[in-house]
Amino acid sequence: MRLATLEGKRRWINGGVAALAIAGVAGLAAAALILWMVGDPMVAGGFLAAALVVAGVGGALIRLAGRSGEPVSVAYDWELMRVMAEASADGVAITDRGGRLVCANDQYEQLFAGFPTPPSVPLAGDGAGELEVAGRVAWRDGHARVTLRGAVGVIEATITRAGQQQDVLIWRFAGRAVAPGMPARLMEALEGPLGIQLGAAGVMAALITAEGYVIAANAVLRSRAAVSSEQAIVGEDLARFLVEGEGGTVRFVAEGVSANPLRLVQIPLADDADAPILVALIDSDAGISGSADGIEALLMLMPFGVALVDREGRFMQMNSAFARAANVDVGAPPIYPGDLVVREDKGAVADAIRRFASSAARSTDLAVRLKDHPDDPVALSIAAARGLGDAAVLLSLKDNGEENRLKREVAQATKMQAVGQLAGGVAHDFNNILTAIIGHCDLMLMRHSPGDSDYDDIQQIRANSNRAASLTRQLLAFSRQQTLRPQVLQLPDVVSEVSNLLRRLMGETVTLEVKHGRDLGPVRADPGQLEQVVVNLAVNARDAMLSKGTGGKLTIQTRSVPIAEIRRRGDIVPLGDYTALEISDTGTGIPADVLPKIFEPFFTTKEVGKGTGLGLSTVYGIVKQSGGFIFADSRTGQGATFTIYLPVHTAGVPDVVSVAAQAQQAARHRSGELWGTGTILLVEDEDMVRAVAERALARQGYTVLAAENGEAAMELMQGVDRPALVISDVMMPLMDGPTLARQLRKIHPGIPILFMSGYAEEQLRRSIDLDNVAFLPKPFSVQQLAEATRDVLLAQEGGNVAA
Template sequence: MIDGRGAQRRQWRIGLALATLAGVAAAGLVLWLVHDATIAAGFFGAAIVLAGVALAVAMLRRVDTPATAVEHDWELIRALVESSDDGIAVTDRSGRLVCANDCYENLFAGFPTPPSLPLAGDGGGQLAVAGRAAWRDGRATAALRGAVGAIDATITRAGQEQDILVWRFAHGPAPSGQPARFAESIDGTLGAQLGSAGVMAALVTANGHVLAANAVLRTRATGTPDGALTGEDLARFLAEDHGGTVRFISEGEGANPLRLLQIPLSGDDDAPILVVMVDVDTGVAGSAEDVEALLMLMPFGIALVDRDGRFVQMNQAFARAAGVEPGQLPVYPGDLVVREDKSAVADAVRRFASGAARSTDLAVRLKDHPDEPVALSIAAARGLGEAAVLLSLKDNNEENRLKREVAQATKMQAVGQLAGGVAHDFNNILTAIIGHCDLMLMRHSPGDSDYDDIQQIRANSNRAASLTRQLLAFSRQQTLRPQVLQLPDVVSEVSNLLRRLMGETVVLEVKHGRDLGPVRADPGQLEQVVVNLAVNARDAMLAKGNGGKLTIQTRSVPIAEVRRRGSDIVPIGDYTALEISDTGTGIPPEVLPKIFEPFFTTKEVGKGTGLGLSTVYGIVKQSGGYIFADSKPGQGATFTIYLPVHAASGQEPATLLTVPTPAARQRSSDLWGTGTILLVEDEDMVRAVAERALARQGYTVLAAENGEAALELLAGVDRPTLVISDVMMPVMDGPTLAQALRQLHPGIPILFMSGYAEEQLRRSIDLDNVSFLPKPFSVQQLAEATRDVLLAQQGTAAEA
């Protein structure tokens, strides 16, 4: 851009030069007329003064008035608009296109000047009206349709002189899923195969704009295989004769007539349409064999039905989606659906066979999958011999499987959160029951009338505690001690126990693959997984009546198998598999989706809690693995567990919360101790039991119901020897209290107790010298944990 001050200086110099010339001319004229040098000099000075005044006034006005011509840096503007995902164009006051980005070029197949754009309907007129409104009001919008679908146009007046229009075109996402894949295939192998058969194919929008076309169609429509069709209205290249036949305009009036077939990819009004054209003279679709060959090329399910409603042809994709066995072509479309949907399908086929022009979608239920409605697209077919109706059916089996697995995982997660919360509260109750039983047993000896009853209560409480551990395992909230191990070692440890559990009629076979990658898991929990699955398999085989064979196999998982499972289910990676299969009765299809749910069981009342498989599911998931059940009724069941291969690193992740045991010190059987213990627990019954148990061991106990009360209790009191605190508490939780106590008393030992798992608490507790005691616990376990923490503290102080 030009510097304004430099221009003004040049204009001043030019003005002064002109004024000087004018003064000289005036003085010369006066001297020639009157022959008086004094009068001529006066005229010369007056002319100079008047010219200077006039020039100054003019320049002052020019300074006050903005420049009418502003130079725009279009290279800079283009660099800015190029970063936008929307199509952007800039026009000047005269309507000339002066700048546009690449997205604009892709949207409109070049650089046409707005509002003259390739838009559907009266889109150009709407855009022109919006442009005039933008000049008048500063901003205007318009909803349009183009080759890529819906386009939202925003026109804004801009510039220092408000002398340009910025046109922004925001378009919806490009076709995705099946239409996108089909568009690619038309430009690729499928389009070439169709072209070799003389078939011209294009994928167009609902408004007729071309998304993709094969080379044969591009050649016939434009005269060259590289002709630009994308974004163009296909109707521009076709002409309809008086007899109703269609031909290419580029081939002239004597060209071969065309037979045109439109196949909607779905019942949505905005869905892309497959357009197939063949020459009437060659008649690619003239015989049943040619029709079948054409249909076999289609990647989605298509079938043809005659005027009487009978099937004529059906491709493999349609047969697979409809569950039709090879060589068993049904007579009518209604034979594929459940009884309630037969009349709706028959009426739709009859209506379209009689000349209905538009297509429609019906939600029907197939006989093979009555619980999963599918979309059946129906359209009229013309020029395909006996066929009068075209049916399209999408194979939803894989999609429905993924939906079921996602829904199942979501449901299991919700149930797991509920189970974890119930287990946490139940652990508090069991802690109080077991603790009171222990305190009562201290006052009774064997042989007393109440001793056996108290022992029975305690035994049943421990049994209930094992159930809560199973609930925590299902909800992935139990405490695990993971190690790097090999799956064959785990199977070997438990195989002797399994042989005793299987009995005489069940044969146990163990197989191990080669080059198995190590996994990181809790060996005890993996053994529980194997035992639970083996016991269920044994029961299924014994129910069959003649025993059977249980096979346990470990193997590496090829990457192709992982891909078949689906990356949204099992992330791509290296896995080692543990497979347990049996020859029992199998699992019915209606039961298979529910087997991992807690308390779901098919066993008789009193013979199962319904927590075995849910525990397996929770352990596998908490270990970072995946479990799948495959079964056919009467052919046994196979459970496959994928565990990720552990990648060796410099150091294993540390366990933040442990109950330390001094390595150099022998554990003492004496649980008596001294010192002051701060006990913080919001549950009254648990706090009462813990306070009495610690006091009986010789400790001085300060009890508080929450974190704030504990801090108030410590005001004016010497430093406690140990802090025992619950983790989840109202007002102030355990980790917050621990941080506050460490500020008051650095290095004070802390023992956390909780009904939740240690792994779940690591995310909220990042402190050293912190130990963990899971609920429910007995008086003995509380005393031992307290002694171990204090002994570890003494050992640390001695080393320091």
């Protein structure tokens, strides 16, 4: 930030002298007028005395101000202005009444390559004059706006009059400097060694904006294009210095009509229409031999694939970016460009090259499919090349692999989120049904004993309902809406707990190897859910290895993650500290067309009836809900590796332990009895769940007041004593559970609340800003309902006693 001292001068002293003189004369005139009208010398003398007093006081003030000998400054908090200016993404400058620059931010310096004083900033054409006019308008009207053209393209300038005395102008320039990266490096190179090398080879090169304004140029181009040594071409329209000749050539205006004609080649630096363009100018009579080294250096500097093709349609030269994008060896390229694409696109590529090689057409883009990855079309740009010796066509190919990968991952994440929301809603409704089925089975079992004819049937119904409940838990895990009990733990401990089970599951033909890294950071996750992740991945790996018929080796490894590995994963994984859990096998691998689909719900490659397709979906949901990331890497025939990144837990973040868990731990040692007394308000919008819960609580000795929604519950509570406990569903029409709880606590402060829901407790707690609430996940049995009710009441009783 550049700061300068702004000295404001008060000009009221001279004006004050004049004003006081006028006041004295006016007083004398008033006294004379009153004497003539009234004829009373006393009254006239009073007016004269008042005028003299005013003049005397004013004179004293003027002498005091003059005694200081210094002008009074208008105080500005330049440090505050500096901070505010730096916070802006635009270039900001402040000038005073004298037109001096008193403040400018770093963006301003970057935009104009220094600190020129507005309006004398480098602009194309008569931009400085337009800016000066806008400045005068701002002084007059308080505000002005003008659109200009600079060395980097269009600039929007906004000028505002401001300050305590309206004595400064704030200039805001919204433009874009050349972004860091290849264009910026190319700017430096053209004005440095590369520009000198190209000039020695007879190549004049410039970097221009999409509108044609010069950003940078090598010395030979600047010297030949300018009329005089004082004329600058940077920031000017390159077309101003050129005139079109015959046969598609151009020449410099400054060199006259007899100047040597030039061949011009334009190379866009990106697919974006606003991207900078590299322009090369070569004397038409210069052969390629004189500039081959410069052209090769220029090609190798390109940030995307560039190749030269001769008039016969054969490759002459290509840079490493082109070879990498086309997946060919730069030392042994194919003969023809058509050899790179699928058979269906060969004809279109050959025709386009033939047309551009024999005409002066500028450029075109073709969407082609490369033989190595035919599913991902790429953009092949074809342009006529002139003045490059035997080269007739210039090809550019952008490597879209990383971009396509990111697009697929974003599409996958979006699809998973949409399906997850659907799965969560289905699981929630299904949990209500299962709660009613399991509850009615429990009530029926209370009237039947082992040996009864119906007892086994009821048990079978209950067992199947529990199996269905496990399926809904998988759906909730996939949709990231299951109830987790996160703890701070070490991944090796989780692997050790499950390794004995895995050895039994793997069988005799699969070898299990466990390796742990050093200095692993702790993670925060549900250990039970992480064990499920390990088991699911291990079982999938075992099946893949057994399908080969020879078994194999399963490796489970925990390790710390270097930051370079996180960067290689792209923008999907934020930079930070992670601990990795890696599970790899020596199985058949995952085909490339199957790999993007493996985490989709209900997708399976197993035979019908041998897989639900929810195993990897569940893994994906658990990892995501734990704040981690999972990646699958595989090559057909070489096995697969699943890598899970979990963020390292930082100290000071408390673990989430539900109120129900705390109450349960406090109550278990106090009583094993489920019977109780007192009034319970039960609120549930599902009739079948409400009926089961009401009967179950009544059988345990409680008095139950049942309501179908929150509004009905509030009406039911009118004229009723405070209940001992409120058991409420979370999601209900009209008035949901949290709103009901807040209303009830206004009437009965501190009343205990037990929420029941088919959604995840952790997810609900983030949206419920209530203290001292317990949670019971659906589906639940009659016994689980009775235990949760008892635990909350005992915890409340203990809290009251403690209080």
